[in-house]
Amino acid sequence: MSKKYNCAEGGTGVYGLGFIGAAVYYISHATGFWVGVLGFLKAIVWPAFLVYDAMKFLGS
Numbered sequence: 001m002s003k004k005y006n007c008a009e010g011g012t013g014v015y016g017l018g019f020i021g022a023a024v025y026y027i028s029h030a031t032g033f034w035v036g037v038l039g040f041l042k043a044i045v046w047p048a049f050l051v052y053d054a055m056k057f058l059g060s
Contacts, residue, residue, distance in 0.1 A: 015047065022046040 026039025042049070 018046055019043055 022043035023040055026042050027036045030036035030039050
């Protein structure tokens with residue numbers, strides 16, 4: 001019998017915690033319902049914002 005290991009679980013946990021934090025941040029700063037919906041959508045793709053700002057900061 002061979003065992004299969006999934007090594008992506010640590011990254012999934014980090015993404016999940018980041019998603020919750022981003023969702024709370026964006027929704028708590030929302031000024032209306034649709035701004036809150038937009039904040040929720042931004043929370044889903046928060047790693048893209050992180051990488052974009054890191055590359056901008058590094059000058060790449």
